[in-house]
Amino acid sequence: MPKDTFNHLSEEKKEKIMRASIHEFNEHGFEKGNVGEIARQAGIAKGSMYQYFENKSELFLDTVKWAMGFLEMNFSKFITIQDKTMDIFDYLYQNAKAATFQMREERGLAVFIQNVFLGKFRELSDETMDYMLKMSDEYILNMIRVGKENGSVRKDIDDNILSLFVIGVSYKIKEYLMKKARNNGQDIIDEDYEVYENEIKAMIELLKHGMGGK
Amino acid sequence: MPKDTFNHLSEEKKEKIMRASIHEFNEHGFEKGNVGEIARQAGIAKGSMYQYFENKSELFLDTVKWAMGFLEMNFSKFITIQDKTMDIFDYLYQNAKAATFQMREERGLAVFIQNVFLGKFRELSDETMDYMLKMSDEYILNMIRVGKENGSVRKDIDDNILSLFVIGVSYKIKEYLMKKARNNGQDIIDEDYEVYENEIKAMIELLKHGMGGK
Amino acid sequence: MPKDTFNHLSEEKKEKIMRASIHEFNEHGFEKGNVGEIARQAGIAKGSMYQYFENKSELFLDTVKWAMGFLEMNFSKFITIQDKTMDIFDYLYQNAKAATFQMREERGLAVFIQNVFLGKFRELSDETMDYMLKMSDEYILNMIRVGKENGSVRKDIDDNILSLFVIGVSYKIKEYLMKKARNNGQDIIDEDYEVYENEIKAMIELLKHGMGGK
């Protein structure tokens, strides 16, 4: 958690600092990421960083949390979870869709978070992080169980294996979206979205019915 | 590529250095990985490292290549590719199986390589690396094309999407095997293999027929 | 000298700040002593410290002065100087006795002052400090002169040498008392005092008659 001093800052200032942090860590990773540079990008004194955050590690973790909160707050509308018994395929579709939007509107942020989830930053072993990851796993697992009950998911395979399967595909498609976003440089226009959508749908289809020929 | 001086070393010495390097990078990542410590572990002088390798980055890349070569040489027997038209599901099965063996016999090495492929080391961009990664993609793609021809793979979905699908699942199961290997500490006994095998088969089944119910 | 703002504070607040300062400097020395921490311990704002004191050095000096004044005010009763011609041995006895009481009642304060006089804080060079130290030397010197006149002190040795002799022994016994106080932890009970008293008397006896055998 950031120190109180950080929380007392104006929303804009907080955001500026967090975005500078995200940018720097995205660009150089944790080890090479430079606290002084973050401060410079945020237009504050280097020393101030240490008034806001305990140290570089905490800064990183706090940045992750802020980014997740930010995305959740601004893009949750794309995931309209009606109830706990939501269909897992619908969920995955909406989730990937949300990620696509994030990638367009908030590329840096989304890339940062995806990389965190993809485990690209080896320097995190925080119980909060673990908790978040576990949460998302639990979420998937729950939908799998529900799916088994209502017949939308096959019953002959272990929950954990199914979960791995779903998450593996799910991450890969996000990674793919990320890469595409990176390559596209600055601008993603609306036509692109149809392509994305089709690709996402194809992935879901594969999850559902497999890739085996007739 | 290592300098000539490295290639002139005895096979044992080369292996000792490479294993020390793998160990260090596995333990601390690239940035925190310490060249001097690798030398110490390998029982050579720090300065010698710079007679063998251009610099730390090259050392890393060379280590990756060595590790891949080593695994290929020692575990390729587990992948009996009869011909270019091999069935992709068979291939994936054998590939996962091989990974399982690697994990047992050469945990450090296997973990290292998996992490490289999983993109955990962000600081690598070498044309040779890219080539290898692309190769493995091409390999998959080719099997997909063949599969489409002989009817074992559905034709209504784009090759690249199918490839993502396969790779996503494939990586995930390897990641899972890795984690399990890590948790199991030192000893993986034969009984474990049956469990692993069943899990791998379940994953292949899912790739083939999907997770949809009924 | 503290700024006026400090003098306008209530006696309790002043004392709280001074005690916090003494505690911090005792614990960490001058360089490592932390102004912010003193403020925190005193329950005031860090910025306020700079409204009360010019800077850290002044704060230290002011703390010394306050502590000396405090001890003088509260423990001078133990030194009943009847007249200027007081016997030096009586004086030393009473002085050591007073120090013993201080050590019991006001350990932190007494330790602080003793350390100042023992020169443990090398970073002080204030004319007021010098003056005080010189004062106490002058005091001793004067008693030595009086003693020579009335025959209680031998005349064949230089005043300054005698003064060194007295002060050396005097400091050492105080240092010894301090160490004992520190080791005794929280509680010094009355029985201890008899021991202390005997030790003090033995030191005076040595000053008077030397340690030579019969």
Next chain:
Amino acid sequence: MPKDTFNHLSEEKKEKIMRASIHEFNEHGFEKGNVGEIARQAGIAKGSMYQYFENKSELFLDTVKWAMGFLEMNFSKFITIQDKTMDIFDYLYQNAKAATFQMREERGLAVFIQNVFLGKFRELSDETMDYMLKMSDEYILNMIRVGKENGSVRKDIDDNILSLFVIGVSYKIKEYLMKKARNNGQDIIDEDYEVYENEIKAMIELLKHGMGGK
């Protein structure tokens, strides 16, 4: 203890570094003493300091040890301890005399060591240091016991008190010599020594027979 690398240096280089260290710590104390500056004064790279010493604290401790060893090697000739039963007054005389010579020939070094013994550097709590200090205490105590046996020291006073007495005076005279040396600036000429000698003798006389009149 310094690292091996330091011990492998030439004697001159070692001495240059140690003298630079002594100078810096004498001038600014431990906390304010600057490792980089020491390196600069010694004509070596800052990083090299860390190849020779674990860290600043170790450097300080190692410097103390070196200085003590140096003085012992170069000035022990002034203390001709014939046997364990040496007379304590003779010992103290020779000891003070040796200190005087040290102060002339090796002012910086001597001042440094005296300050260490006087406890001016609060930042040392090394078992080796403690050991050295205790050694010198034990030394004194032993001579006191011997003195009591052969009648040169009075028997009616506790050993520890006598030891305090001796050490207190002894330190004070050294402190006095130090101050004098400092004030004298660069040059101490031979005439001064007679004065010093007389003062030392006077102190010993006081230790022996006390300052009482008649």
Next chain:
DNA sequence: GATGAATGAGGCTTCATTCAT
């Protein structure tokens, strides 16, 4: 070629002091 000491840039962090409210 092998060695291991030497180098120095670079980065994190502390904290006395100032400043704006």
Next chain:
DNA sequence: GATGAATGAAGCCTCATTCAT
């Protein structure tokens, strides 16, 4: 006057790389 956030200089230490033997 009080507050506590903002500042930035300063210093310890690491370690990749070079160099001399």
